[in-house]
Amino acid sequence: MKxxxxxxxxxxxxxxxxxxxxxxxxxxxxxxxxxxxxxPITATFELQNKSRHKLRIEAVKPDCHCTTVEYPKQEIxxxxxxxxxxxxxxxxxxxxxxxxxxxxxxSSKPVYLCMRGVVLTEVQDFSKTYPIxxxxxxxxxxxxxFDDINKGDIQVQEIHLYNNGTQAYYPNLMHLPSYxxxxxxxxxxxxxxxxxxxxxxxxxxxxxxGLTQSSIYLAGNPGDKVSPENEIxxxxxxxxxxxxxxxxxxxxxxxxxxSKEQVDIVxxxxxxxxxxxxxxxVGHTDLNISSLQLFTAGLKISLSKSKLRPQEKTKLKIxxxxxxxxxxxxxxxxxxxxxDPSRPKVTITINAK
Numbered sequence: 001m002k003x004x005x006x007x008x009x010x011x012x013x014x015x016x017x018x019x020x021x022x023x024x025x026x027x028x029x030x031x032x033x034x035x036x037x038x039x040p041i042t043a044t045f046e047l048q049n050k051s052r053h054k055l056r057i058e059a060v061k062p063d064c065h066c067t068t069v070e071y072p073k074q075e076i077x078x079x080x081x082x083x084x085x086x087x088x089x090x091x092x093x094x095x096x097x098x099x100x101x102x103x104x105x106x107s108s109k110p111v112y113l114c115m116r117g118v119v120l121t122e123v124q125d126f127s128k129t130y131p132i133x134x135x136x137x138x139x140x141x142x143x144x145x146f147d148d149i150n151k152g153d154i155q156v157q158e159i160h161l162y163n164n165g166t167q168a169y170y171p172n173l174m175h176l177p178s179y180x181x182x183x184x185x186x187x188x189x190x191x192x193x194x195x196x197x198x199x200x201x202x203x204x205x206x207x208x209x210g211l212t213q214s215s216i217y218l219a220g221n222p223g224d225k226v227s228p229e230n231e232i233x234x235x236x237x238x239x240x241x242x243x244x245x246x247x248x249x250x251x252x253x254x255x256x257x258x259s260k261e262q263v264d265i266v267x268x269x270x271x272x273x274x275x276x277x278x279x280x281x282v283g284h285t286d287l288n289i290s291s292l293q294l295f296t297a298g299l300k301i302s303l304s305k306s307k308l309r310p311q312e313k314t315k316l317k318i319x320x321x322x323x324x325x326x327x328x329x330x331x332x333x334x335x336x337x338x339x340d341p342s343r344p345k346v347t348i349t350i351n352a353k
Contacts, residue, residue, distance in 0.1 A: 022050040023106040029114040033136050033164035034192065035090050036123040042087040043115035047102075049076045055106040060084060060113075062100040066091060067115075069100055090119045095166070118166050126162055134218055134230045136165025137189075143330060146236040148345065149203045150243075159197040159232070163189045169220040171197060173232070177214045179205035180234065206238045210291035210337045233330060235295065242341040249341075254310075255283030256340045258348070265352040267322045274319040277348065281308035283340065291337035298325035299332055299350065320352045 026046040035041040049055040055076045060069040070085040088098050095118050101110035130138035140160040149155060163169055169189045173182040182199045189195045197218075206212055218230045245253075259278040267273055281287035287308040292301060298321050305314040318334060325332060332350040 023055060023102065023104050023111050024048050024050045025111060025113065028112065029116065031136055031165055031167075032088075032115055032117040033166065034118050034120055034123050037093060037119055037121055038089070038091055039123070040087050040089050041117060042085055043113075045084045045086070045113050046081065047084060048081045049078060049106065051106060052078050054078065055104055057084075057102060057104050059103045060100050061103065061110075062086065063098060067098045067100065071102075084113065086113060086115050088115060088117070093119050093121065116166075126164065130160070130162045130164075135220065136163060136167075137169060137171060137218065137220055138162040138164050139218070142231070143233045144199055144235070146201045146234075149201070149206070149236060149238050150241050151203055151206075151238070153201075153203040155201045155203070157199050157201075159199065160194065161189065161197060162194045163191055166191050170222065171195065172219050172222060173197065173199070174217040174219050174224075174226060175214075176216055177205075177234075179203070179212075179236070180216070201236055203236075203238060206236060208291075209238050209240055211293040211295065211335050212236045212238065213295075235330075237335065237345060239344045240290075240337065240339070242344065245341050252284040253342070254281055254285050254287035254308075254338070254340050256280070256287055256289075256336075256338050256343055256346060257282045258346065261346070262349045262351065263318055263320075265320045265350065267320075267353065271323065272319055272321045273352075274317055277316045277318065278313055279303075279308070279316055280313045281310055284310055286310070288339045289336050290339065291335070293335045295333040295335065296325075296328040296330050298328055298352075299334065301334060316348075318348070318350065320350060322352070325352050 024047065030043040030045060032041050032043050057071050060071045062069055066089045068087050072082050076082055086100055088096060097116050100113045102113060103110050126138055130140050132139040132142045144157050146155045161171055170187060171184050171189055176182060179202050180199060182197055184195060184197050186195055214234045216232050216234055217226045218232060257280045263275045265273045265275060289306045292303055300319040302317045303314065308314055334348040336346040338344055338346060
């Protein structure tokens with residue numbers, strides 16, 4: 001009798017529906033903004049299998065023949081992320097609201113996706129002017145580099161935005177570090193309106209020579225959430241000042257020389273590759289390399305010596321890691337800060353294929 005009860009309990013567990021599996025949609029409704037008549041437009045939905053079991057999408061059924069869908073046909077592993085794409089043919093003018101039902105073995109009920117937007121008689125192509133897509137807001141850049149800053153400098157850079165959506169936004173920047181401030185003009189960005197975000201750097205708030213990096217985030221409205229999709233990378237390079245140095249002093253100053261300032265790496269079948277740069281002090285006093293930094297992940301560096309007497313040499317080894325470099329958005333570079341008044345900043349560019 002005891003064994004019969006155990007077997008019955010196990011059979012009952014096996015018979016339970018797979019409701020423990022969860023199909024999670026990051027953003028069930030995507031506003032794709034404006035498109036032109038008969039110019040198909042696509043919404044991309046980010047999903048994830050949040051269960052501990054494999055999941056299969058059995059079908060994705062749009063609500064009309066004007067919409068096509070693309071979805072993974074293979075099994076989706078536990079915790080795996082994937083995408084579903086909906087494309088509307090844009091053959092009717094005006095606002096549209098298209099839905100699709102996602103049927104899977106991870107839920108007893110369909111999961112619904114919705115794409116919204118507006119079809120106009122004609123719409124301007126902003127892909128070159130505003131190549132960065134952050135939802136309804138299009139940007140001309142998502143990286144700001146403040147180069148060659150000295151203490152006391154104030155630098156301003158601009159990000160140009162365009163509202164490609166159907167509602168007004170109040171763009172602002174979140175998680176600004178103490179050395180940055182930002183202003184938006186105009187504050188309210190209506191549909192099909194452009195604006196400018198001015199970002200000002202106050203060098204007095206930078207405390208270390210060399211490279212300072214941070215991430216800020218664009219919000220369409222106050223209170224929006226931070227995510228990698230709306231990230232803007234910031235880099236600032238603070239240089240030591242040689243104001244007041246005389247020509248005579250320059251003649252007896254240290255002087256850096258590199259065997260090359262660009263490293264070309266072809267991985268081929270290798271996961272990592274290294275190259276070596278020879279660094280020389282061809283000046284008359286000691287050369288100090290006070291800072292050695294990387295702009296991105298995917299690189300490893302080692303310097304034999306950071307202080308060189310006149311006519312002394314050292315070697316800088318740079319190792320590039322293929323898998324990590326494939327994930328970076330900015331150009332891989334190495335930065336050196338020196339006491340050479342003619343070259344306080346030396347940048348080495350890495351070209352990896």
